[in-house]
Amino acid sequence: MQKPFAKWFLLVLIVVSFANLAAAQGLGTSGSSSDAASSADRLAKLEQQAADAKSSADNAWMLISSALVLMMTGPGLALFYGGLVRKKNVLATMMQSFAMMAIVTVLWALVEYSLAFGAGNSFIGGLHNLFLRGVGAQPDPDYAATIPLQTFMVYQLMFAVITPALITGAFAERMKFSAMALFMILWSLLVYAPMAHMVWGKGGLLNASLGGRFPTLDFAGGTVVHITSGVSALVCAIYLGRRLGYPEEPMPPHSVVLSFMGACLLWVGWFGFNAGSALNAGSLATSAFVATHFAAAAAALGWALAEWVRNGKPSVLGGISGAVAGLVAITPAAGFVGPMPALVIGAIAGVFCYTMVAKVKARLGYDDSLDAFGVHGAGGTIGALLTGVFASSVVNPIFKNSQGVALPSGLIEGNSHQMLNQLVGIVIAWGLAIVGTLVILKVVDLAVGLRVSDDHEVQGLDLSQHGEEGYYWEASAS
Amino acid sequence: MTKVEAVIQTSRLDAVKTALQDIGVEGMTVIEVRGHGLQKGHTEFYRGREYTVDLLPKIKMEMVLPDDLVEKAVQAIAGAARTGKIGDGKIFLSRIDDAIRIRNDERGETAL
Numbered sequence: 001m002q003k004p005f006a007k008w009f010l011l012v013l014i015v016v017s018f019a020n021l022a023a024a025q026g027l028g029t030s031g032s033s034s035d036a037a038s039s040a041d042r043l044a045k046l047e048q049q050a051a052d053a054k055s056s057a058d059n060a061w062m063l064i065s066s067a068l069v070l071m072m073t074g075p076g077l078a079l080f081y082g083g084l085v086r087k088k089n090v091l092a093t094m095m096q097s098f099a100m101m102a103i104v105t106v107l108w109a110l111v112e113y114s115l116a117f118g119a120g121n122s123f124i125g126g127l128h129n130l131f132l133r134g135v136g137a138q139p140d141p142d143y144a145a146t147i148p149l150q151t152f153m154v155y156q157l158m159f160a161v162i163t164p165a166l167i168t169g170a171f172a173e174r175m176k177f178s179a180m181a182l183f184m185i186l187w188s189l190l191v192y193a194p195m196a197h198m199v200w201g202k203g204g205l206l207n208a209s210l211g212g213r214f215p216t217l218d219f220a221g222g223t224v225v226h227i228t229s230g231v232s233a234l235v236c237a238i239y240l241g242r243r244l245g246y247p248e249e250p251m252p253p254h255s256v257v258l259s260f261m262g263a264c265l266l267w268v269g270w271f272g273f274n275a276g277s278a279l280n281a282g283s284l285a286t287s288a289f290v291a292t293h294f295a296a297a298a299a300a301l302g303w304a305l306a307e308w309v310r311n312g313k314p315s316v317l318g319g320i321s322g323a324v325a326g327l328v329a330i331t332p333a334a335g336f337v338g339p340m341p342a343l344v345i346g347a348i349a350g351v352f353c354y355t356m357v358a359k360v361k362a363r364l365g366y367d368d369s370l371d372a373f374g375v376h377g378a379g380g381t382i383g384a385l386l387t388g389v390f391a392s393s394v395v396n397p398i399f400k401n402s403q404g405v406a407l408p409s410g411l412i413e414g415n416s417h418q419m420l421n422q423l424v425g426i427v428i429a430w431g432l433a434i435v436g437t438l439v440i441l442k443v444v445d446l447a448v449g450l451r452v453s454d455d456h457e458v459q460g461l462d463l464s465q466h467g468e469e470g471y472y473w474e475a476s477a478s
Numbered sequence: 479m480t481k482v483e484a485v486i487q488t489s490r491l492d493a494v495k496t497a498l499q500d501i502g503v504e505g506m507t508v509i510e511v512r513g514h515g516l517q518k519g520h521t522e523f524y525r526g527r528e529y530t531v532d533l534l535p536k537i538k539m540e541m542v543l544p545d546d547l548v549e550k551a552v553q554a555i556a557g558a559a560r561t562g563k564i565g566d567g568k569i570f571l572s573r574i575d576d577a578i579r580i581r582n583d584e585r586g587e588t589a590l
Contacts, residue, residue: 250529252522311523321525358526371525 299326
């Protein structure tokens with residue numbers, strides 16, 4: 001009884017299906033144009049979604065990178081420097097880094113961003129982006145096509161924060177807080193903003209990716225950040241003079257433990273600094289990340305081994321100082337070199353910076369308290385030169401001919417002319433840093449005076465400048 | 479009454495303390511100090527700069543004892559603190575005129 005019913009049911013089903021199919025085909029032939037339109041719509045929608053997805057991915061990485069670079073200043077650099085000074089100056093030293101996080105941020109919002117990245121002439125940006133006017137969700141394809149310009153702005157801000165903070169190592173333990181603050185405001189406007197504009201800004205004289213007159217390869221700030229800060233640091237150290245009692249009185253670091261934590265935070269933060277400088281989350285970011293890490297490791301070994309040979313022991317402070325020196329040296333090269341050249345650059349930087357800090361400084365007699373010049377000035381310069389040697393068009397085809405074919409990047413690939421461009425970038429960074437810093441120091445000296453009084457220096461800057469102590473260990477406090 | 483002052487290696491503090499408690503010494507004051515006698519210091523290097531550290535961390539123990547306990551205490555300290563190397567430290571003995579317990583004005587050996 002059930003079998004015939006099933007047969008009939010199947011038959012009906014087949015007939016209905018055929019009828020449906022015929023109807024659908026009939027519809028298809030009659031409405032083909034509207035169907036094409038809808039598939040074009042869908043394609044456009046899909047493309048938009050793909051672009052949005054890439055944009056979101058890039059933006060996520062750039063926001064994380066921005067946070068990582070801020071972490072380099074506080075707590076990274078604050079701990080690194082704070083541990084190297086004497087106990088009585090620990091808070092004042094950390095405060096100098098922290099103050100940059102506040103002061104430069106406000107300055108950046110009001111005027112500095114516009115001077116660095118606004119459209120302007122070859123040397124400095126204009127005032128079009130004053131108060132961050134026009135800096136919103138819309139990307140600027142000249143800088144980074146897939147992230148909001150506001151992300152680019154805040155990422156670059158973190159570089160503007162750490163660069164002056166690096167200088168504070170040179171005049172640690174003897175500069176007035178008021179003088180330091182005034183100096184840094186003027187330095188940010190007169191040295192950092194023009195240098196950033198020349199290397200990275202639209203129309204900048206040294207900009208390699210936007211057709212500058214002397215295309216200097218500086219991926220993440222070897223010239224902009226490290227040469228300017230390191231050389232300015234040297235000028236500050238010489239202008240202010242030595243700390244009272246230097247070099248007869250022993251001034252060992254009061255806590256290498258703090259410095260160790262700071263250096264390791266710097267190492268991690270540097271991934272944001274260098275890999276983030278790809279300005280997207282693509283394979284170039286990976287390449288820069290790898291080069292950064294390898295250079296740091298090789299430089300830590302280089303410095304520690306040099307010490308081991310000279311003093312018989314590899315020190316912790318030597319190892320971490322070497323890592324920072326390697327990170328400095330790889331900064332301009334990070335997005336242009338492969339892993340093996342990164343190891344070479346790191347190893348050279350480790351030994352070179354050790355020599356600068358342990359030998360050259362002692363011979364010349366200046367008191368660069370925390371070796372801002374020996375690490376950042378020297379490491380940045382050697383890094384900028386080695387970038388010209390090792391830059392590879394396979395890693396990053398930055399120079400192209402009119403047909404879009406990649407041209408050789410560095411000396412080893414046969415572009416010997418690049419060494420000249422690197423040299424121009426280095427000379428401009430040194431020159432701007434020396435002249436700018438001298439003028440600013442003179443002005444600040446006349447306005448408020450640079451150094452604390454001898455009494456205050458002996459007492460320590462924590463008490464004399466801030467009225468507090470880093471370690472309150474007296475029995476009465478319990 | 480005799481004051482016993484012993485400067486010892488920091489690493490021997492627990493052994494000396496136990497040895498003193500074993501012979502019935504009931505109170506002591508321990509201070510972390512720096513100093514050197516015959517033992518020379520050492521050198522440290524920070525970024526290539528050499529620092530000579532000649533004052534080394536030591537432990538100074540002070541206790542005032544009734545006279546019958548002094549010789550036993552000296553032997554206990556010397557026995558527990560000795561490693562046989564330069565830097566083991568010294569023990570100083572000096573007479574004490576009087577002692578006063580702040581809580582109840584007891585004086586002399588009863589105040590110890």
